[in-house]
Amino acid sequence: MTATGPLPTTASVAEAAAAVAPHVRRTPVLRAVVDGRPLVFKLEHLQRGGSFKLRGAVNALVSGPRPERVVTASGGNHGIAVATAAATLGLPATVYVPIGAPAAKTRRITAAGARLLRHGATYGEAAAATLESARSSGVRYVPAYDDPALVAGQGTVTAEAVADAPEVDAVVVAAGGGGLAAGAALAAAGRRVVAVEPEGCCCVHRALAAGRPVDAPVDSVAASALGATRVGEVPFAVLAGAGATGAGVTSVLVADAEIVAAQDRLWDEFRLAVEPAAAATFAAWLAGRVPGERACLVLCGAN
Numbered sequence: 507m508t509a510t511g512p513l514p515t516t517a518s519v520a521e522a523a524a525a526v527a528p529h530v531r532r533t534p535v536l537r538a539v540v541d542g543r544p545l546v547f548k549l550e551h552l553q554r555g556g557s558f559k560l561r562g563a564v565n566a567l568v569s570g571p572r573p574e575r576v577v578t579a580s581g582g583n584h585g586i587a588v589a590t591a592a593a594t595l596g597l598p599a600t601v602y603v604p605i606g607a608p609a610a611k612t613r614r615i616t617a618a619g620a621r622l623l624r625h626g627a628t629y630g631e632a633a634a635a636t637l638e639s640a641r642s643s644g645v646r647y648v649p650a651y652d653d654p655a656l657v658a659g660q661g662t663v664t665a666e667a668v669a670d671a672p673e674v675d676a677v678v679v680a681a682g683g684g685g686l687a688a689g690a691a692l693a694a695a696g697r698r699v700v701a702v703e704p705e706g707c708c709c710v711h712r713a714l715a716a717g718r719p720v721d722a723p724v725d726s727v728a729a730s731a732l733g734a735t736r737v738g739e740v741p742f743a744v745l746a747g748a749g750a751t752g753a754g755v756t757s758v759l760v761a762d763a764e765i766v767a768a769q770d771r772l773w774d775e776f777r778l779a780v781e782p783a784a785a786a787t788f789a790a791w792l793a794g795r796v797p798g799e800r801a802c803l804v805l806c807g808a809n
Contacts, residue, residue, distance in 0.1 A: 661689030
């Protein structure tokens with residue numbers, strides 16, 4: 507079942523960095539000037555499995571006792587990550603996906619060696635089936651974002667970025683269930699964190715506005731990666747705590763048209779092929795919604 511424990515901390519991210527290093531790529535940064543302004547791209551779409559999610563999956567599986575098998579639910583990227591992490595660590599894995607999960611992503615889940623099961627129309631319905639299957643002993647259920655070890659693992663993206671580009675004054679990440687944003691808040695070393703969401707998929711934005719996790723609709727070109735209906739309890743606690751201590755977390759929304767235009771421009775100008783979710787950070791930056799003089803934009807996935 508799911509690991510329990512205290513909220514992750516900055517020290518948790520440092521521990522995760524050491525734990526995942528043998529299994530993940532240290533992705534490069536790319537310094538650029540766009541429209542006369544400097545910025546830094548963190549090229550996490552070059553990660554094994556095609557997204558940042560491998561980091562959290564590996565850290566979750568190496569934290570605590572070794573399980574006999576692994577189960578998870580995913581709209582795509584998380585499933586690929588868990589399948590890849592499990593195969594790397596020699597563990598059998600089962601991934602539940604919604605019936606409409608993109609073929610390009612489900613194909614990669616099975617290619618990594620996991621058993622694929624389709625259930626329900628939404629991620630939530632797939633996750634409910636996963637929880638039922640995870641009740642037996644020896645099973646590690648790896649949530650898509652609501653797990654302390656997972657959040658710490660995702661924080662290693664930002665830890666690498668600020669180490670390799672210490673001049674940046676803001677770290678910009680796409681937000682789905684909040685795991686990547688929470689990890690960034692832990693690892694940004696005092697820099698502002700900007701969590702970007704599509705207007706039609708914005709559970710983090712709604713939660714921060716309401717002061718608690720609330721349900722949100724899912725309707726966006728980036729829904730397969732950012733389509734969480736509710737922010738995770740662990741990520742929300744981290745993000746709310748970061749805001750309370752003045753570390754600085756800014757929530758930004760972008761339109762689908764802005765995401766698609768940013769995705770096209772990343773290809774046209776830099777030959778960077780990313781999925782819509784990854785382009786959301788560039789969309790926010792192009793629209794002038796990112797504070798600071800030199801931001802680091804995390805390009806989170808390429809599936």
